[in-house]
Amino acid sequence: MTINLKVSQVPPREQRLGSVTGYAGDLQDLVSQARCGSLESRDRCFKQTSTCVSCALFGLTTIKDVAVVNHAPAGCSAIGIGVQVMNRQLAARRGTTNNSVIIGTGMDEADTVFGATDSLKEIILQVYERYHPRAIFIGTSCVTGIIGEDIDSVADELSQELPVPVKPVHCEGFRTHIWIGGQDVVGHTVLNTFVKPPKVKTNKINFINFFESARDEIIETFGKFGLEPVFLMVNSTVEELEHLSEAICTTSMCGTLGTYLGNALEQEYGVPYVRTLNPSGVTGYETFLREIGRVTGRSEPIEEHIAEQRELYINQIEELKKKLKGLRVVIGMGPGYALEIARVVDELGMEVVWNTSWHFDTNYDNGEVPPAAAYLADKGLNFGMSVSDQQNYELLNVINTYKPDLYLSRHTGTTVWAIKQGVPALCVADEYMIYGHKRVLEFGQAVLDTINNRSFEVNLARRTKLPYTDWWYQQKPTALLREVTV
Amino acid sequence: MATILDKQRYSCPLAGMRTVSAIQRSLPILHSSQGCAEKLFGGGGSSGYFSPHIFPCSALGESEVIFGGTDRLRETIEYAFKVVDADFYVVLSSCVSEIIGDDVVGVVASFEGSEKPLVYASTPGFGGTSYTGHEAVLKAIFSQYLEPAATVEKGLVNVWASVPYQDQYWAGDYEVLGSLLESIGLTPNIIFGYGSSLEKVQRIPAAQFNLLVSPWVGLSGVQLLEERFGTPFLHYPTLPVGAVETTRFLETIGSFAGVDPLKTKQVIDRNEERYYHYIERYADTFLETRVMAKYFTVISDAVQTLAFTRFFTNDLGLLPGKQYVIDETPEEYRDLVRAQFTDLNYGNAAEISFESDGHLIHEQIRAADYHGYPLLIGSSWEKPLADELFAHYLALASPSLERLVVDRSYVGYSGGLRLIEDIYSVVMTRFN
Numbered sequence: 001m002t003i004n005l006k007v008s009q010v011p012p013r014e015q016r017l018g019s020v021t022g023y024a025g026d027l028q029d030l031v032s033q034a035r036c037g038s039l040e041s042r043d044r045c046f047k048q049t050s051t052c053v054s055c056a057l058f059g060l061t062t063i064k065d066v067a068v069v070n071h072a073p074a075g076c077s078a079i080g081i082g083v084q085v086m087n088r089q090l091a092a093r094r095g096t097t098n099n100s101v102i103i104g105t106g107m108d109e110a111d112t113v114f115g116a117t118d119s120l121k122e123i124i125l126q127v128y129e130r131y132h133p134r135a136i137f138i139g140t141s142c143v144t145g146i147i148g149e150d151i152d153s154v155a156d157e158l159s160q161e162l163p164v165p166v167k168p169v170h171c172e173g174f175r176t177h178i179w180i181g182g183q184d185v186v187g188h189t190v191l192n193t194f195v196k197p198p199k200v201k202t203n204k205i206n207f208i209n210f211f212e213s214a215r216d217e218i219i220e221t222f223g224k225f226g227l228e229p230v231f232l233m234v235n236s237t238v239e240e241l242e243h244l245s246e247a248i249c250t251t252s253m254c255g256t257l258g259t260y261l262g263n264a265l266e267q268e269y270g271v272p273y274v275r276t277l278n279p280s281g282v283t284g285y286e287t288f289l290r291e292i293g294r295v296t297g298r299s300e301p302i303e304e305h306i307a308e309q310r311e312l313y314i315n316q317i318e319e320l321k322k323k324l325k326g327l328r329v330v331i332g333m334g335p336g337y338a339l340e341i342a343r344v345v346d347e348l349g350m351e352v353v354w355n356t357s358w359h360f361d362t363n364y365d366n367g368e369v370p371p372a373a374a375y376l377a378d379k380g381l382n383f384g385m386s387v388s389d390q391q392n393y394e395l396l397n398v399i400n401t402y403k404p405d406l407y408l409s410r411h412t413g414t415t416v417w418a419i420k421q422g423v424p425a426l427c428v429a430d431e432y433m434i435y436g437h438k439r440v441l442e443f444g445q446a447v448l449d450t451i452n453n454r455s456f457e458v459n460l461a462r463r464t465k466l467p468y469t470d471w472w473y474q475q476k477p478t479a480l481l482r483e484v485t486v
Numbered sequence: 487m488a489t490i491l492d493k494q495r496y497s498c499p500l501a502g503m504r505t506v507s508a509i510q511r512s513l514p515i516l517h518s519s520q521g522c523a524e525k526l527f528g529g530g531g532s533s534g535y536f537s538p539h540i541f542p543c544s545a546l547g548e549s550e551v552i553f554g555g556t557d558r559l560r561e562t563i564e565y566a567f568k569v570v571d572a573d574f575y576v577v578l579s580s581c582v583s584e585i586i587g588d589d590v591v592g593v594v595a596s597f598e599g600s601e602k603p604l605v606y607a608s609t610p611g612f613g614g615t616s617y618t619g620h621e622a623v624l625k626a627i628f629s630q631y632l633e634p635a636a637t638v639e640k641g642l643v644n645v646w647a648s649v650p651y652q653d654q655y656w657a658g659d660y661e662v663l664g665s666l667l668e669s670i671g672l673t674p675n676i677i678f679g680y681g682s683s684l685e686k687v688q689r690i691p692a693a694q695f696n697l698l699v700s701p702w703v704g705l706s707g708v709q710l711l712e713e714r715f716g717t718p719f720l721h722y723p724t725l726p727v728g729a730v731e732t733t734r735f736l737e738t739i740g741s742f743a744g745v746d747p748l749k750t751k752q753v754i755d756r757n758e759e760r761y762y763h764y765i766e767r768y769a770d771t772f773l774e775t776r777v778m779a780k781y782f783t784v785i786s787d788a789v790q791t792l793a794f795t796r797f798f799t800n801d802l803g804l805l806p807g808k809q810y811v812i813d814e815t816p817e818e819y820r821d822l823v824r825a826q827f828t829d830l831n832y833g834n835a836a837e838i839s840f841e842s843d844g845h846l847i848h849e850q851i852r853a854a855d856y857h858g859y860p861l862l863i864g865s866s867w868e869k870p871l872a873d874e875l876f877a878h879y880l881a882l883a884s885p886s887l888e889r890l891v892v893d894r895s896y897v898g899y900s901g902g903l904r905l906i907e908d909i910y911s912v913v914m915t916r917f918n
Binding site: 075392464 | 496586
């Protein structure tokens with residue numbers, strides 16, 4: 001499906017990528033259904049809370065010195081402090097500053113009846129006076145979406161009045177159950193606000209990631225290949241974003257994170273989007289680098305680097321595998337990592353007994369099944385698989401049913417529940433936790449450390465009661481998925 | 487009317503879900519979009535018996551917005567009963583459900599007579615703040631669930647104070663307030679936090695009186711309890727921090743409850759003796775630290791701003807700069823709140839401003855003359871400002887994201903000592 005940058009609202013993933021939030025079966029079935037186009041989302045008769053697509057607004061504030069005006073009641077914009085503290089810390093790590101802000105408009109009951117575009121305009125003008133941001137993004141909310149507040153016109157009007165771009169950012173929480181779609185909205189907004197047509201071609205790589213913890217190391221490694229990574233979007237400057245179209249290629253640490261921006265840059269400006277396995281684990285890292293080598297014509301130095309890394313680490317990794325062999329693992333993560341980590345788990349000789357992915361994209365924006373899923377399926381691997389938008393009750397039932405040696409989480413909020421059931425759990429919070437050969441070793445060690453001192457979870461599990469009923473634990477984990485699709 | 491929320495410190499009424507979840511084994515059921523809980527709950531202490539991701543939610547989507555979401559809600563409640571092991575369920579409405587006009591009351595009413603108690607509170611995001619959401623939840627429980635008690639239990643006191651989670655110190659505060667009451671022979675009925683239960687909620691109407699320790703939040707609740715059950719209430723506006731206020735607190739409660747004054751005095755004497763034993767040992771540090779600020783500003787809700795203002799002025803002998811109350815105190819309570827800042831020791835009075843625009847607050851603080859380094863008690867929003875002003879700064883107000891609070895409390899005699907420790911741990915990092 002072609003990406004349409006002319007529309008104001010990015011179509012939700014359910015429509016654009018055939019993404020699903022309800023599925024139960026196994027990996028082979030999931031991939032074969034995705035390939036033949038028969039995959040449909042199964043609804044649930046019971047849901048617990050998950051996450052909001054308005055994470056787009058947080059994503060935009062990681063760009064330096066912009067302002068988000070969230071036209072919403074007070075609860076939505078209360079994320080402002082989390083954003084401010086995180087951005088402050090992320091900037092401090094780089095020795096820089098980020099003065100981006102999220103401002104709310106505190107919509108009240110009368111505003112839900114009469115609308116509040118006049119107040120919104122005044123607030124935006126005030127925000128400009130206070131902060132002189134490089135751009136102003138008007139974030140929508142459930143309320144503005146339902147009452148039909150004309151944000152686009154406000155943005156157009158104020159773009160004429162102010163010397164900086166003012167853009168609408170549509171991220172109404174009720175529009176989609178797939179919150180990572182918020183990142184599509186970020187990509188869409190960045191393309192429409194900042195990115196300019198290329199004047200020159202450079203040796204820069206647009207490196208889409210979350211929190212750039214391995215930035216220095218990657219800059220050093222890629223420097224040896226004559227490539228210059230530009231990390232997106234944390235601490236990104238407007239100037240960096242203006243030149244995204246001039247890069248030699250784009251890549252992403254997470255396929256589900258980068259699909260929109262990566263494919264759109266390829267579609268609009270011919271910047272190749274490197275979309276292989278992500279660089280987690282040995283196979284992932286080597287596959288990823290080789291494709292970058294092929295696309296940028298740097299195969300030779302990249303092969304040298306791979307050989308060097310193998311020389312340093314492969315024997316140690318083989319030793320480590322002996323200790324990890326046979327450990328049974330349940331994985332619960334977003335789709336960009338769930339199947340990537342499953343590959344690493346398999347690679348290290350452990351066994352995936354169940355994989356829960358917060359959603360599943362039938363295809364990415366290039367029309368292909370996500371590479372991590374395709375790779376595992378083509379390799380003939382299979383394991384129980386569910387798609388569940390962080391439905392905690394399903395996950396605890398899975399863990400109770402399979403009683404694994406280890407639970408691997410990524411998105412925050414689920415790890416503790418595994419340990420309350422007495423299962424050791426490791427949160428793969430940092431997207432670079434298994435990046436490259438050396439970190440494979442560190443990850444393996446972290447797994448062993450988690451299993452070898454179980455004091456914390458055993459102490460806690462002894463004194464806690466689980467939140468679900470016995471009835472629920474006697475059901476199948478996916479018992480509350482409806483048969484019919486909606 | 488929409489107004490600028492700059493450096494926002496509170497959230498919306500749906501955050502009342504935290505009040506529900508502060509009662510052990512009580513479960514909010516959200517008739518809302520799927521992401522509200524994660525955004526509103528905040529980070530601290532969210533993996534208790536229930537966590538925000540365990541709250542059942544109708545996860546309203548596009549089709550419910552068009553066709554209504556009551557069927558979804560009914561099903562969510564049915565399965566919440568079956569799947570989640572809770573004692574008490576509270577349905578909360580949201581922006582979406584209220585605008586589309588879902589009949590939540592009707593759905594909840596259809597569960598009447600069910601095995602598990604279920605009540606409903608209207609908490610749309612556009613209807614107020616996290617403070618009013620707390621009140622809405624309390625009033626829902628008081629009016630829909632509680633039954634008159636057969637007898638009044640002498641000495642049983644319901645304690646209403648900090649808003650759970652909105653005030654990071656809520657859990658410790660309730661525990662300490664309970665201990666203070668116990669120390670003079672009363673039986674505290676603590677509704678929130680460690681040791682709370684549905685049974686304690688059920689006992690509310692049996693109390694001898696309700697004790698409200700808060701300038702205004704919760705007043706409508708204790709008034710409702712008086713109206714429904716004839717339970718009198720004692721409104722003690724100041725959360726007692728340190729010896730001066732805690733002594734006044736115990737005397738006031740003791741006298742209201744009919745405790746033998748001699749017993750109260752013995753308790754006070756014992757505590758003050760211990761308190762001043764420690765103050766005496768460290769007074770040289772307080773007196774001879776060359777950089778310690780003399781003037782302070784607190785930027786927090788009415789509870790904290792009042793409590794710390796009185797402690798700093800009346801216990802430590804500091805002087806109040808302008809104080810900021812950020813909780814959108816309703817107009818009808820403002821005189822009452824203001825009055826609490828006027829009777830400080832030695833005729834001191836603190837100027838206060840009901841202001842929630844953080845940008846304006848910071849501009850005023852920058853322009854103020856503190857006659858030296860100010861002591862700033864605020865939230866994470868004040869960190870850059872404190873750096874800029876070279877202030878002594880402690881993030882005690884919400885939202886504070888760089889400080890882990892488990893059961894810490896500044897309430898009571900020991901609480902005052904804790905606060906002194908925390909402030910001087912900042913002060914002592916600097917030499918002038």
